[in-house]
Amino acid sequence: xxxxxxxxxxxxxxxxxxxxxxxxxxxxxxxxxxxxxxxxxxxxxxxxxxxxxxxxxxxxxxxxxxxxxxxxxxxxxxxxxxxxxxxxxxxxxxxxxxxxxxxxxxxxxxxxxxxxxxxxxxxxxxxxxxxxxxxxxxxxxxxxxxxxxxxxxxxxxxxxxxxxxxxxxxxxxxxxxxxxxxxxxxxxxxxxxxxxxxxxxxxx
Amino acid sequence: xxxxxxxxxxxxxxxxxxxxxxxxxxxxxxxxxxxxxxxxxxxxxxxxxxxxxxxxxxxxxxxxxxxxxxxxxxxxxxxxxxxxxxxxxxxxxxxxxxxxxxxxxxxxxxxxxxxxxxxxxxxxxxxxxxxxxxxxxxxxxxxxxxxxxxxxxxxxxxxxxxxxxxxxxxxxxxxxxxxxxxxxxxxxxxxxxxxxxxxxxxxxxxxxxxxxxxxxxxxxxxxxxxxxxxxxxxxxxxxxxxxxxxxxxxxxxxxxxxxxxxxxxxxxxxxxxxxxx
Numbered sequence: 001x002x003x004x005x006x007x008x009x010x011x012x013x014x015x016x017x018x019x020x021x022x023x024x025x026x027x028x029x030x031x032x033x034x035x036x037x038x039x040x041x042x043x044x045x046x047x048x049x050x051x052x053x054x055x056x057x058x059x060x061x062x063x064x065x066x067x068x069x070x071x072x073x074x075x076x077x078x079x080x081x082x083x084x085x086x087x088x089x090x091x092x093x094x095x096x097x098x099x100x101x102x103x104x105x106x107x108x109x110x111x112x113x114x115x116x117x118x119x120x121x122x123x124x125x126x127x128x129x130x131x132x133x134x135x136x137x138x139x140x141x142x143x144x145x146x147x148x149x150x151x152x153x154x155x156x157x158x159x160x161x162x163x164x165x166x167x168x169x170x171x172x173x174x175x176x177x178x179x180x181x182x183x184x185x186x187x188x189x190x191x192x193x194x195x196x197x198x199x200x201x202x203x204x
Numbered sequence: 205x206x207x208x209x210x211x212x213x214x215x216x217x218x219x220x221x222x223x224x225x226x227x228x229x230x231x232x233x234x235x236x237x238x239x240x241x242x243x244x245x246x247x248x249x250x251x252x253x254x255x256x257x258x259x260x261x262x263x264x265x266x267x268x269x270x271x272x273x274x275x276x277x278x279x280x281x282x283x284x285x286x287x288x289x290x291x292x293x294x295x296x297x298x299x300x301x302x303x304x305x306x307x308x309x310x311x312x313x314x315x316x317x318x319x320x321x322x323x324x325x326x327x328x329x330x331x332x333x334x335x336x337x338x339x340x341x342x343x344x345x346x347x348x349x350x351x352x353x354x355x356x357x358x359x360x361x362x363x364x365x366x367x368x369x370x371x372x373x374x375x376x377x378x379x380x381x382x383x384x385x386x387x388x389x390x391x392x393x394x395x396x397x398x399x400x401x402x403x404x405x406x407x408x409x410x411x412x413x414x415x416x417x418x419x420x421x422x423x424x425x426x427x428x429x430x431x432x433x434x435x436x437x438x439x440x441x442x443x444x445x446x447x448x449x450x451x452x453x454x455x456x457x458x459x460x461x462x463x464x465x466x467x468x469x470x471x472x473x474x475x476x477x478x479x480x481x
Contacts, residue, residue, distance in 0.1 A: 029368040045364035047256035050372065058251040062423070064258055064416045066266070067409075093419060095449045141442075141449070143419075170413035172420075176251070196262070198269070 028052060028189035033076035038162055042072045042195025049175075049192040055081060056181035060174050061192050062091065067170045072195040074162045075153070075177050078188030083180045086192075088151040088163060091172040093143050100140040106131050147174060166199060255424040257383065257417045260303040260390040261360050263410070264310040267397055270406055274311035278396040279304040280389065280480045282323045287481065291331060292433030295378045296479050298327040299385025302363055307393055309359045321359065331378060333369055376428040384437050385479060387414075387421055392476045395469050401462050411468070412459045415448040440478075444471045 028050035049061045065071055077084040111119045111127035118126050150173075151163045175192050280300050288294045305320035328334060344358045370379040394411050402408060422445055425438045447467045451460060460468075 027372075029372060043360075045360050046259040046262060049254050049256060050368065051254065060251055060253040061256060062253055062420055063256045064420060066258060066262060066413065094452055095445075097449075141445070170410075170416060172416055194256070196258075198265070 028191065031078070031189050031191065033078060033189065033191055034074050034193055035161075038074060038160065039193075039195065040072055042070075042197050044193045044195045046196060047194040049194075051190055051192075052187055053077075053081065053084075053177070053179045053190045054187040055179055055185040058176060058178040059190070060176045061194075062172060062174050063194055064172055065165075065167050065170065065196075067167055068199065070164065070166050070197050070199045072162050072164045072193075073151075073175060074193040074195070075175070075190065076193065077177075077179070077190045081179055081186045081188035081190070082182060084177055084190055085180075086153045086175060086177045087149060089147040089174040089176070090150050091174050092146040092148075093172065094146075096142045096144060097139050098142045099137055101138045103136045103138070104133050105136040106133055253423070253427065255420040255427065257387065257420050257424075259306070259360065259363055260386055261306045261310060261356070261363070263390050263394065264307050266410060267394070267407070268310055272397045272407065274307075274313060275393075275396050276313075276316075278393045279307060279316070279320070282319055284480055285323055285326060288327070290433075291378070292381055293479075294327050294330050295381035296385035296437070298324055298331060299382035299387075300389040300476075300480060301327065302366075302382070303386045303389035303393070305359055306363065307390075309356050317359070321362075324362075328366065333366065333373075333375075376424075377431060377434050380425050380428055380434055381437060383421060383424065384441065387417060388472065388476050388479060391472050395472060401465050403459055403461070408465065409459045411465075412451055415445075415451055418445055418448055440475045444468070444475065447471055 031050075047061075047063045051059060053059060073088060075084055075086040109129045109132050111129050113119055121127050150165075153163075156163070175194075177190055177192060179190065280297070282301075284297070285301075288297050301320055301324045305317065305324055308316035308320055348358065367379060367382070370376070370382070391411070391414055394407060394414070398405065398407050398411070418441065422438070422441050425434060425441065428434070430438065447464070450464055450467075454461070454464075
C-alpha cells in the first residue's frame with residue numbers, strides 16, 4: 001500500500017515537473033537580463049539569440065551584417081550561472097569546388113561521322129562500336145573559413161558593457177559566448193542581443 | 205470494487221500521460237547527452253553554432269530608402285492560400301506571406317497590410333502556433349491601421365515572436381521552411397525592383413549580398429533533423445547556392461555580371477513559382 005502511494009506521488013510529480021521544465025526552456029526570449037539603459041535606440045528583433053547554457057559550455061551565433069548599418073552587441077546571462085565572456089570575430093568564407101570522388105565508369109562508344117554527329121542503323125538505333133572506361137568525377141562544396149578576432153569582453157573592463165560597430169560592407173560575424181566552469185554546474189539563459197540601426201553615410 | 209476500478213483507471217490515465225512525457229524526456233535526455241558529448245568534444249573542437257539571418261524588413265527598408273517604388277504584382281496572391289494543404293506548404297507560404305506583409309508595411313500599403321496579416325495569421329493557426337499572431341496583435345493592427353510607424357513595429361514584433369517561439373519550442377524544421385519561404389520571397393522582390401541591370405546599382409549589390417544570408421540559411425537547414433520536405437527545399441537551395449558561389453570568383457570591382465544576374469534570377473523565380481503553386 002505504501003509503495004502504491006509512492007508510485008502515485010511519483011507519477012503526479014512527473015506530470016507537473018516535466019511540462020514546467022519545457023515551459024521554462026521556452027522563456028529565455030521573454031527574459032530581460034540586459035539593463036534597458038544599455039540598449040539605446042537599436043532594434044534587437046532581427047538576429048538576437050536566446051539560448052540556455054550550463055557552466056563550462058560555450059556557443060557560437062553566426063550573423064549577417066548589412067553595409068551602412070550601426071550595430072550594438074550585448075551578451076546578458078541569467079546571473080545565477082556566473083560570469084559569461086564573449087568574443088566577436090569577423091568571418092570570411094570562401095567556397096571551393098573540390099573533388100569528392102572519382103569513379104571509373106564503363107560507357108558505350110557509338111559510331112560518329114566526321115562532324116561529330118551519331119550515325120544510325122536501318123532501325124534508327126545508334127551503331128555500337130564497343131565500350132570504354134571513363135572517369136566520372138563527383139564534386140562537393142568545401143568552405144574555407146577565416147575568423148579574425150575583433151572584440152574580446154575580457155579586454156573591455158571599465159568600458160560600456162556592449163560593443164558597437166558601423167559597417168561599410170555586408171559581411172558575417174560570429175559571437176562566441178563562454179560560461180565559466182563551476183564545481184556546482186548551473187543552467188540558465190544567455191541572451192545574445194544584436195541591435196541594428198541605419199546611419200547616414202556622410203558624403204565626402 | 206468500484207473504488208478499486210477507478211484507481212486503476214486513474215493509474216492507466218496517468219501512465220498514459222507519463223509515458224508520453226517520459227518519452228519526450230527520454231528524447232530530451234538523449235538529445236542533451238548527444239549535445240553534451242558535442243560540447244565536451246568541443247573543448248578541442250567547435251562549439252554548437254546558431255545561424256541567424258536579418259529579417260526581410262531590413263531589406264525592404266533598404267529598398268524604400270533607395271526610392272524604389274512598391275510593385276503590387278511582386279507579392280504572392282492571397283487567394284493562393286486555398287492551395288496549401290500540407291504542413292510543409294503552409295510553413296513555406298507562411299514565410300512567403302510574412303515577407304509580403306513586411307513589404308506592404310514598409311511601403312505603407314495599409315489595406316494590403318491588414319490583408320496579409322490576416323493571411324499569415326490563418327496559416328499560423330493552421331500550423332499550431334499563435335505567437336505573434338494572437339488577438340492582441342489583431343487589436344494592435346486595428347488600432348493602428350493608418351499609422352505606418354506603429355504597423356511597422358507590430359509586424360516586426362509578430363515575425364520575431366513567431367520565429368523565437370518556433371526555435372525555442374524545438375520546431376526547427378517548421379522554422380527552416382518558413383525562413384526559406386521568407387528569404388526566397390524577399391530575393392524575388394529585390395529582383396522585381398531592378399528595372400535595368402547595372403553592376404554599380406546598390407540594389408544589385410544588395411542582391412549579391414544575399415549569398416551571405418543563403419550561406420546561413422543552408423547551414424541552418426544542415427544543423428537540424430531534416431525530413432522529406434526540408435530535404436527537397438535544401439536541394440533547391442544548394443542549386444541556387446552554386447550560382448551565388450560564382451560571385452566569390454569575381455574581381456573586387458565586380459559585384460555581379462549580367463550573366464550571373466540572369467542565372468540567379470532564373471533560379472530564384474523558378475523556385476518561387478514552384479513554392480507558391
